[in-house]
Amino acid sequence: MAEQREDLIEERIIPSGELLGGKMLSSSEGRIVREVRATFCVTCHKYLKLEEIYLCGCGRKVCGTEPCMTEYEGRKLCRVCMQTELPIEKTDLMVLEAIHAGIRSKKTIAHLARITFNETGAILQRMWNEGFLSSRGVSIFSLPILTNKGLTALKVYSGIYQDADLSQFRTSLNEMSVKKSDAENRTGL
Numbered sequence: 001m002a003e004q005r006e007d008l009i010e011e012r013i014i015p016s017g018e019l020l021g022g023k024m025l026s027s028s029e030g031r032i033v034r035e036v037r038a039t040f041c042v043t044c045h046k047y048l049k050l051e052e053i054y055l056c057g058c059g060r061k062v063c064g065t066e067p068c069m070t071e072y073e074g075r076k077l078c079r080v081c082m083q084t085e086l087p088i089e090k091t092d093l094m095v096l097e098a099i100h101a102g103i104r105s106k107k108t109i110a111h112l113a114r115i116t117f118n119e120t121g122a123i124l125q126r127m128w129n130e131g132f133l134s135s136r137g138v139s140i141f142s143l144p145i146l147t148n149k150g151l152t153a154l155k156v157y158s159g160i161y162q163d164a165d166l167s168q169f170r171t172s173l174n175e176m177s178v179k180k181s182d183a184e185n186r187t188g189l
């Protein structure tokens with residue numbers, strides 16, 4: 001087998017967001033020049049190696065791993081397609097996480113998510129109307145719980161939204177849940 005002469009190969013990265021990473025060989029000054037068309041993830045803008053590219057049905061090229069690509073109902077979707085399929089904003093996710101953690105007070109949710117009381121009410125109403133929330137009892141005043149759609153949104157988007165706001169929110173939520181269960185233990189509930 002011929003010895004690899006890596007020193008003879010010069011790699012030139014040609015930025016291209018649209019073309020699949022291809023290789024072209026040419027020579028300059030006696031050296032082989034390998035031109036690589038670089039692809040960058042449209043979501044996180046990371047340079048993608050050929051084997052890392054996921055080509056979504058919409059034509060966008062993204063990282064083939066979460067959170068840029070999400071598996072949803074047996075399909076793999078880029079962030080844009082995921083948002084079209086199941087539109088959830090970061091604050092919506094916070095509200096869902098709070099409800100899921102057993103927080104029922106609109107005021108507490110607003111405080112944790114750092115949004116206004118009215119915004120919280122509007123999100124809850126919309127989540128309810130769009131079938132992310134339902135009621136455990138027969139009355140609409142019963143405690144809201146997450147429906148299967150709500151649980152799916154929670155699972156999908158907790159992988160997608162990961163930033164300082166959310167870490168802060170989750171830390172406060174955890175502290176609150178711990179205090180809540182302590183209080184329940186003390187009162188024997």
Ligand SMILES: [Zn+2]
Pocket residue numbers: 041042043044045046062063068
């Ligand atoms: Zn990416």
Ligand SMILES: [Zn+2]
Pocket residue numbers: 056057058059060077078079080081082
């Ligand atoms: Zn897509």
